[in-house]
Amino acid sequence: MTDNIGQSSETQSLGPDATLLLVDDDGPFLRRLARAMEARGFTVEIAESVAEGLSKAKSNTPKYAVVDMRLQDGNGLDVIEAIRERRDDTRIIVLTGYGNIATAVTAVKLGAIDYLAKPADADEVFAALTRKPGERAEVPENPMSADRVRWEHIQRVYEMCERNVSETARQLNMHRRTLQRILAKRAPR
Numbered sequence: 001m002t003d004n005i006g007q008s009s010e011t012q013s014l015g016p017d018a019t020l021l022l023v024d025d026d027g028p029f030l031r032r033l034a035r036a037m038e039a040r041g042f043t044v045e046i047a048e049s050v051a052e053g054l055s056k057a058k059s060n061t062p063k064y065a066v067v068d069m070r071l072q073d074g075n076g077l078d079v080i081e082a083i084r085e086r087r088d089d090t091r092i093i094v095l096t097g098y099g100n101i102a103t104a105v106t107a108v109k110l111g112a113i114d115y116l117a118k119p120a121d122a123d124e125v126f127a128a129l130t131r132k133p134g135e136r137a138e139v140p141e142n143p144m145s146a147d148r149v150r151w152e153h154i155q156r157v158y159e160m161c162e163r164n165v166s167e168t169a170r171q172l173n174m175h176r177r178t179l180q181r182i183l184a185k186r187a188p189r
Contacts (some may be wrong), residue, residue, distance in 0.1 A: 024051060026068070054079055062087075
């Protein structure tokens with residue numbers, strides 16, 4: 001548990017506008033992260049869908065945002081675009097259980113400053129949100145497995161084909177149903 005002295009220094013690093021929008025369809029995770037971010041000095045709003053995230057982003061565009069990539073009703077990238085249209089200084093983190101390089105690149109092009117794979121804890125999220133421009137994240141200790149490299153390649157081609165499963169399957173010389181099964185699974189470690 002952080003004491004008041006620690007909280008005040010964290011709050012100072014956030015600046016006067018500490019509004020944070022959290023968008024994730026995993027309710028228990030979302031509420032735990034919201035409590036943890038409030039304890040670190042943020043004023044938190046939560047949304048459990050793209051529609052709710054868009055509404056909150058439009059009504060009160062936050063200074064900070066953590067957006068899940070895949071939500072029940074669509075893609076979190078839509079929320080990032082809506083935030084960027086209204087405010088260009090928002091520090092946005094993409095958080096997802098389906099981490100891959102292609103979507104990370106897309107998220108960064110849309111204005112995200114970092115990309116974290118689930119399960120990410122509150123300390124990792126806070127560090128990513130408050131990292132100074134130009135400050136580097138730590139290099140991961142373990143290199144990607146062969147399965148992960150394959151997954152990344154499939155995801156990159158999938159993004160290049162604008163998420164068209166049939167075209168991606170043709171490009172990869174793979175059966176469409178096999179590709180659909182691969183895309184439905186979480187990324188390997």
